[in-house]
Amino acid sequence: MKQNNVSLPTECTLRSATSEDIWSIRLLVLRAKLDPTQIRWQQFWVIECNKQLIACGQLRNFSGAQELGSLVVLPAWRSRGLGSFLTQHLITQATQPLYLECLGEKLAQFYSRFGFVAISFEELPPSLKRKFGLSQLAKKLIKVPVVFMKYQE
Template identity: 25%
Template sequence: MPKKNTASSWIKIREAKLTDVWKISKIERDSFEKPWGIDAFIYEFFKKHSRLWVIEYNSELVGYSVVWIIKDEAYIANIAVAPSFRRKGLASFLIRHIMNEAQNLGCSSIVLEVKRSNIAAINLYKKMGFEIVGIREKMYSDGEDGLIMEKLL
C-alpha cells in the first residue's frame, strides 16, 4: 500500500524487478564515482541471500537498496536516491523498511560500511540509530577509510 508523504506526494517501496535495472543503474552512475556495473545489479537478482528494494515517488523509481541477509545479520551493500529527489526523507523511509524486513527475517542487526567523507550518508545512518563500531583503514582505492556502522534491531 503506498504511503502519503506530503499533501501531494506518494511513496511506495516494492521488491525490485529485473526490468528496473536500467533505472537503478542510472541512479547508481549519478550517485557514485565508482558505480556498480549493470551486470553487478543483475547478478544480485540471482543471489539467494540478496534482497533488492526500490522506492517510488509518485510512481517514479527514484531510489534502491541492495541488502544481503547473512544468517542473523543484514548488510546494506548498496543504497542511493536519485540526486533531484534527495532530502525528502526517502532514504530514511527505505531504511525503516529494511529494518522491518530484516527483523521479520530474523536478523538481530544491520551493518554497513561507509566512506569517512560521505557526510550525507553518515548523518542519515546516525539519524536512523546506527553507531560507528569499527574503522577499516585505507579500505578504498583512493586511500580513504571505511567506517563500519551497526544498528541493533
C-alpha cells in the same frame, strides 16, 4: 528503532524491485559512484514516483549477517525524507544482525539517527570482513574515510 515518522509523497510508492528494474537500479548505483558489482535486483526495495524509479536500497545476505547497501535517492528528490523512509523500511525487513559501510562522517551521522553505531573492522563478523577488506585497506593506506556501522535496536 528510532522513528523519524517520515512518509512518502502521495505520488510515490515503495515496493520490492522486479527484474524490469535492474537497469534503473544499476544507473542509480553507478551515478552515485557506489559499488556496482553486488547488484541483485531480488534484494532491492525501490521507491517509484510518477512511473520513475527515484530511490533504491538493498539488504545483502551474508553468513550470520545482513548489509544495508546501495541506498540511493536521485538528486532532484533528495531532502524530502525518502532516504530516511527507505532506511527505516530496510531496517524492519532485516532478519539478521545488520551492518553497513559508508564514506565520511556526514553519512555516518545520517545512519546514527536510525540506531547504527560505528564499530571497528575487528568487530565485523567474518563474512563481512571478507567483503569489507578492501575498504579497510584503503582506510589504512590512503586514509579513505570509511565508517563501518552496526544496527543497535
